[in-house]
Amino acid sequence: MPRANIFDVAKLAGVSIKTVSRVVNHEPNVRASTKERVDQAIAELSYRPDQSARNLASHRSHLIGLVYDDPAAYELPTSGYIIKMQQGALTACRSAFSELLIHPCNYRTKDVAAQLTSLIEETRPAGIILAAPLSNMPKIVRAIDATGTPFVRLSPGKPDEKRFSIGTNDRESSAEMTRYLASLGHKRIAFITGHASHKAVANRFLGYQDGLQQSGLKFSERLVVAGDNSIESGEACAEKLLTRKQPPTAIFAANDDMAAGVIRVAHRMGVDVPEQLSVAGFDDIALARMIHPALTTVRQPLTEMAQRAAEALIEGKCGDASERAPETVPATLQIRESTGPAAR
């Protein structure tokens, strides 16, 4: 027996297919008793609308696209943040019978924009979640905008007025972490910056400077080294920092992967963490609790952010006319084992 279609339901319920369509799409103008009959017929035939047909007729699917920077473009996949986003988006999708399409893409290739346009035109997603750092690249944002597909930008670094975005308080929470480190008695707190193209991560550096100032510590260029978000860059930076005559007593890395690299190097060099060196990260990916000592970090609410993003898309609140204010989901400090009082 083939699947029931809208005609079967209409016949069984004694109504027209349009009425069935109305019921299925929760449109108004259906008498309660009619709706009931239709619902019953739907249940009886275990009818499920065919998505392809819906898409074709409505020019829209029930797919949510999650677009992010392709970790495969790097040697070591720094994938913790991807899982967090997926989980959030999936939670929202599940409760709305939508499905999640994942689409990593490499912004370093010339035709990313064209690729995204194709993706959208071919799959007609109900919406796109655009992750950082893609979300702060005008070329990419414009390409998606041009298709007219609702989308939300995750952590764009700087929200703009016209497009909906969800971010976290990178700067404030980084300042808070810095103050926490200072409160532990640390005077020489080093910072490892993240990938240059990632604006939100750059805000963490600003927050570090804020925190220093708020703690009465003065900022020094010498305590800042440039990483690129990868664990290897974290290791390289740590080596640079820890082989100085006057090494820092605390290192704050702009993300967890780099902080994990710092801890690896400390182990190798026989530097005890946190007795001789405090280490802090940012993101709170699963890795943070899997290494030893467990990493003190700032919990970026990426799961919640992605969930909110998907929900907004599903609710249709990201359309053209929507002048929605950017949302901010606050980050929170996670004090664990890798930080402690400064050594005397």
Add this chain to the structure above:
Amino acid sequence: MPRANIFDVAKLAGVSIKTVSRVVNHEPNVRASTKERVDQAIAELSYRPDQSARNLASHRSHLIGLVYDDPAAYELPTSGYIIKMQQGALTACRSAFSELLIHPCNYRTKDVAAQLTSLIEETRPAGIILAAPLSNMPKIVRAIDATGTPFVRLSPGKPDEKRFSIGTNDRESSAEMTRYLASLGHKRIAFITGHASHKAVANRFLGYQDGLQQSGLKFSERLVVAGDNSIESGEACAEKLLTRKQPPTAIFAANDDMAAGVIRVAHRMGVDVPEQLSVAGFDDIALARMIHPALTTVRQPLTEMAQRAAEALIEGKCGDASERAPETVPATLQIRESTGPAAR
């Protein structure tokens, strides 16, 4: 200007829409010169076939569904293997202009099978990749089978004759790892078993026993503790093992997450790895290289497996009639820092 459709292309090329369709779908029976004209028209109009329409007419989409056990159902997402699979599947999709749908699902809920059936009927994927341990659950396999959708099972534990599957040599490679540990002089090699529902992981336990025997070591129940694939279970098992009067000198865990847990406990207890204790895992997820000491493990070629699976699906080689032999992608030892000669 709206997007070009098949009629526009047909008109510009001076052919019928059917011919355009043939060209687009690489069907035979098109004269080369005709194909060329059509291709040119396609390029000129930057025509891209509408997937919804294709799906509706052909009852099949260009989506590949990746179905796996939902890590969100656990406390700590053990997500390394998910990323590896996604990456492999994505590689194959990318070169075939297909997209990847991810669908974690919890096999502990009663209606998983019905959920999967809905997913398939609604999205009409070109194929499904079913990851372990779902791939060894008859209820789930049957549900997908019933929809007639091509699918491939990843690491089903035991391949069956009728359905295509891709696995690795869990048993042989585990034996190899065990022999390697024995060759280092270890006599008391403990084993932490994995989640009971995961058949392929159970094969690793068999391999451990093989390896012991091949090395002239005798198997002892006392050296086996039961984990559930999570890092916490690895920690719990390590505590049990290391607080004995006669602790093992090497611990082989059935997966990397548990091995990471062992290393965490060793750090906490002040046990040097690998000087006092060798630790080995299985999977080679990114985590293996992010902890200290870097984990000696068996590299499960999950990325390649998933890629092959997606390719097979895209090539349409997993249909009903296909009596394809199961494929095996061999695993390989990755010797790193967490293993060394047995202490005297």
Add this chain to the structure above:
DNA sequence: GTGAAAGCGCTAACAC
């Protein structure tokens, strides 16, 4: 409130 009819853009079956 409800329904009839006209597509959406493509593939499939068959004719030529």
Add this chain to the structure above:
DNA sequence: GTGTTAGCGCTTTCAC
């Protein structure tokens, strides 16, 4: 080799 003609199962428009 190539074209014609029906659908695929729904949404949309507009009439009632």
